[in-house]
Amino acid sequence: MTFTPLGPVPATYPVPHGAEQGGVVVSRVTLQTIADRVGVSRMTVSNAFSRPDQLSAEMRRTILAAAADLGYVGPDPSARALARGTTGAVGVLLTESVGTAFLDPMAAAFFGAVAEELAPTGMAVVLLPSTGSEGTIPARDIPMDGALVYGCAGDYPAVDWLVKRKLPLVFVDGDPVEGASSVLLDERHGSRLGAQHLLDLGHRRIAILTMSKDATPRWAPDAASISSNFVARERQAGWVETLAGAGVTPIVMGVHDNVEPDVSEGARALLAGPDRPTAVLCFSDLMAAAVVHAAENAGLRVPEDLSVVGFDDSPLSRRLRPALTTVHQDFDAKGKAAAAALTSSISRFRAGVAPAPEQHRIPVDLVVRDSTAPPPST
Template structure:
């Protein structure tokens, strides 16, 4: 079954049948319906996708490279909401979304093998092999929540002001012993490098920089604990380390709402009241923050705005790579604002502190 089979059945040209599937604006509604009805009656599903890619020189797909497996990423409410916003923004363009884990077998490396017109690199450091493959393919790239590489575009949260506002909020409440729980990607167990070290990842580095820009000059007692990743198990270990200190913190600034939620659970288990004995601040304003007991003070990021910006920047980067009229002349760099949201998990420092 070919395009010509359908053309002969309807009595039109092969190009008319092709347009019915791929360029519907070139046909009247009545003619397109006739062509599609004939195709359905004959059991024809449409032009072969591989042949269409070869003919057009485009795939009609944009990749999103993840830090981990696709299944794990969808368990993260922040990542899932971001992907949803990206998909909604790309839907009118006809560009499909291909989710790519940053790891794969030697036989199948998605970043190397899957056809795509461009890709977003979501929170993946530029030294990962998967990113290297994308760069070698010379694809238009947009780095999201990670430092861009080369002439790639980027969409980043303006993390420092949000983190600084959270730290100032605790100072204004009288806290002078403050703990920080943040991720440290790739750090060996027990190693606590300079929190400003670029090796801890863009997001962690920016949030720590924002917190310390306020806490450092204030001369307060700050303890930074790096956890392996943004998971409940590692957050549990981190907060137990902080609470075991002789002079335990009266407040904790957390890398994410999930980490902050875990801090509340462990504090409650140890007989501490939030916020009477321990104030807790999250980051992201995910559903976890609003469902926590008490609800979390946090730093809000607009996930819809970030996803929409990333999708728009990617489509423009693809247009730039094709030399389309009106496309940007160089890479774009977008900062998405953040804001402090005060809820019930923070309060005045305990009197004895």
């Protein structure tokens, strides 16, 4: 085998497309550069990096050495993405601004589980800001092989782009689009358990603290003002159904975002209102924590004067004093299921096989701790 001797390399700062840099034009190192240097075809160099079984070990060593010498890192990811038709990344779309989504510990934990589960496949997760500006729309413009839609109402514009791109999609905690896979919690069952628990303890004056469409906390007696969010709707249905079965009509308070300070304000408003409840069913542990806090400030004891039920069983709920009675969800299982559904959907797509939507439903259960008790005996 013959190849030209390896010379030194200009050590100038390379810029995209070999543009000018400090007066010196640096041509970027590509497969061809290496091919020329070693005296083989470009394809052989490509194979040295991407398909080692296609060439002799010796030639591969030679090529890799030349590449290292030239400061070549590996095939350009963008070019490879175009040529191969895959990018090695999947998107995650969030309804809320990405910032607030990460303030929700359950959401964060979910992403972690997804990313973790995806890591062995070598896929990275892209967070898609729903609201790109400057004319760029991430859901439309970012290269990706598929996407997870987390907690989004189906009518969301960004969801539309993803659908139009015909990307493999998995909907998590939200209404799925027809023909796509979904991973949902058994929300309604969970909220039924919570409501039944309070009824069993003897409570009759029960409040609900949940998500609403409005920007500021407000009384939300009507279904219309409940958040159009799938999760909020399902939980609401479970609570109202169960309470109605016992002839109880709940007081409903809605807040806009499941983050501080919204939840605290909502909790305060709820307890300050007329006809104070003896128990509160909360949309999340975060809200439950806020209610406990507000109760403390109002001189109420939990659970003696006020029972509080959370939702999620986040790490927070165990740390809190009193430890929170809450509905447990397995975010790890949720993340795993979502990641698995997505990868299977992507491989079907690549193989040119028709999509086969999967519907996963993650079970939940009630964890009774110290924040609930029978109502005061007044």
